[in-house]
Amino acid sequence: MEEMHQGRITKDGIRIYEDADFAGMRSAGAIAAQILDEVGKLVAPGATTGELDAFIERRVTELGTTSATIGYKGYQHASCISVNHVVCHGIPGAKIPGRKNDVLLEGDILNIDVTVIKDGWFGDTSRMYIAGTAKKFAQRLITVTYDCLMYGIEQVKPGNTFDDIARAIQTHAHKNRMSVVKDFCGHGLGRVFHSPPNVLHYVPVRAASQPAPVLEEGMFFTIEPMINLGKADTKVLKDEWTAITVDKKLTAQFEHSIGVTATGAEIFTPSEKDIYFPKL
Ligand code: MF3
Numbered sequence: 001m002e003e004m005h006q007g008r009i010t011k012d013g014i015r016i017y018e019d020a021d022f023a024g025m026r027s028a029g030a031i032a033a034q035i036l037d038e039v040g041k042l043v044a045p046g047a048t049t050g051e052l053d054a055f056i057e058r059r060v061t062e063l064g065t066t067s068a069t070i071g072y073k074g075y076q077h078a079s080c081i082s083v084n085h086v087v088c089h090g091i092p093g094a095k096i097p098g099r100k101n102d103v104l105l106e107g108d109i110l111n112i113d114v115t116v117i118k119d120g121w122f123g124d125t126s127r128m129y130i131a132g133t134a135k136k137f138a139q140r141l142i143t144v145t146y147d148c149l150m151y152g153i154e155q156v157k158p159g160n161t162f163d164d165i166a167r168a169i170q171t172h173a174h175k176n177r178m179s180v181v182k183d184f185c186g187h188g189l190g191r192v193f194h195s196p197p198n199v200l201h202y203v204p205v206r207a208a209s210q211p212a213p214v215l216e217e218g219m220f221f222t223i224e225p226m227i228n229l230g231k232a233d234t235k236v237l238k239d240e241w242t243a244i245t246v247d248k249k250l251t252a253q254f255e256h257s258i259g260v261t262a263t264g265a266e267i268f269t270p271s272e273k274d275i276y277f278p279k280l
């Protein structure tokens with residue numbers, strides 16, 4: 001049998017989706033974004049990351065979706081919750097690195113990352129949250145990281161390259177004396193969670209024979225920059241998931257799932273509030 005899903009794959013291995021596929025991504029993305037809107041109301045000093053994940057797992061089901069992360073490579077949770085110097089893939093309900101439990105404290109900053117599957121389509125998004133009130137430098141990191149994502153999205157249109165996205169992100173981070181994590185990247189998605197390309201958030205050194213892939217209408221991928229106050233280096237803890245900054249300085253991340261349209265980008269995972277939650 002032919003594969004049911006028709007469509008072209010570029011020479012870089014990137015699938016080109018059809019017009020009708022945008023609707024599937026839109027409805028998956030909207031639910032992931034709605035869950036991030038809702039969970040924000042529970043983030044406070046004294047809340048636990050385990051509770052936040054339990055809420056997310058319940059809402060994923062109630063909203064008629066399934067979790068893409070439960071069972072993914074052995075991962076067992078409906079979200080990743082990454083607190084303070086945790087870069088990504090923080091495990092909800094586990095001890096927050098450097099602490100003896102999973103209780104949020106006043107001033108903690110955290111990323112919550114949710115991926116749902118709706119009718120076979122993947123919606124993947126993450127935002128930053130604050131327990132109570134964050135220090136000024138932490139708020140600045142969050143704002144710069146959000147702006148990095150949005151400057152990256154501004155570069156999404158047919159004819160631009162993936163390096164144009166990376167350059168916009170890197171330039172804004174460096175202008176603010178922050179660093180861009182190189183060890184994790186965005187990814188193609190659609191009817192699968194992770195597919196080509198790797199969406200880098202920094203501009204790599206490229207051989208002339210390996211130019212950056214060119215964006216085409218119908219490509220679906222995430223942009224999900226992780227920006228650090230200190231150095232870019234990360235390491236993965238013994239649990240084999242939790243990634244932290246080596247210097248233990250703060251890090252932040254925002255993620256949207258995106259489709260390339262004829263003239264620009266469609267964000268599949270917008271917040272109803274059109275801004276990350278909570279507003280700074
Ligand atoms: N949602 C993450 C991403 O942005 C992937 C999480 S995989 C997990 O790609 F297994 F850690 F949940």
Ligand code: CO
Nearest residue numbers: 124222224255
């Ligand atoms: Co992602």
Ligand code: CO
Nearest residue numbers: 113124125255
């Ligand atoms: Co994600």
